Amino acid sequence: MSKKPTxxxxxxxxESGRFTSVEKARKHPRTHIVETLKKSK
Numbered sequence: 001m002s003k004k005p006t007x008x009x010x011x012x013x014x015e016s017g018r019f020t021s022v023e024k025a026r027k028h029p030r031t032h033i034v035e036t037l038k039k040s041k
Contacts, residue, residue, distance in 0.1 A: 006039055009036055010037060
């Protein structure tokens with residue numbers, strides 16, 4: 001059995017707070033943030 005990940009990464013626009021892709025957030029580090037979220041039970 002494989003273990004399910006307990007966290008996931010999301011991208012967020014720093015100006016508006018909207019979710020974006022992680023790839024876009026990594027390409028634009030001045031205006032985007034990559035966050036790590038814990039999965040809730």
